[in-house]
Amino acid sequence: MNPSSFVGRWFRTGDRGYLDDDGYLWLVRSAVDEIDLPALTLRSLG
Template identity: 60%
Template sequence: MSGCVNCKEEASEEAFQGGWFHTGDQGFLDEEGYLTLTRRIKELTNVAGEKVSPLEVDHALLSHKDVAEAVAFASPDELLGEVVAAVVVLHRRNSEPGHDQAAGIHSFLASRLPKEKVPRVIHMEDATPKSATGKI
């Protein structure tokens, strides 16, 4: 237990700045002063009751020596609701991705992440999918 007596108040004061309560959402004010929320800044996936940050999984994937690009995301699951999946792009020297490489990356992650954070499926691709503006 910490020695903080007014923790809720301190947390509220920290989150309430510049006349706004910072919630972890991103948005903008239009010309008429209306707030439009566009996305969550901190995305979390709920896997079997555990909160999983895809960014944490991305970081673990990118720490593998053969991974050039990676993106983790929530994938629907009948039993758990959502599970973690990932798209991985290998460095050019490993240009022929195969099942063995996906299994090796999966084992690598299993030794570094809790079970619920390890992607159930790893899609080996030539490039990460991007929108017209270049966002993953």
């Protein structure tokens, strides 16, 4: 992570999403199919 990872107060993940008219954030597509955490690995089902 470095300063280019941020756009204003938003963290740039590479995921795709949009804000609806009510201000809710909807994630449409993940940038990666796997997330590695210290204790486990999360994988997408799709």
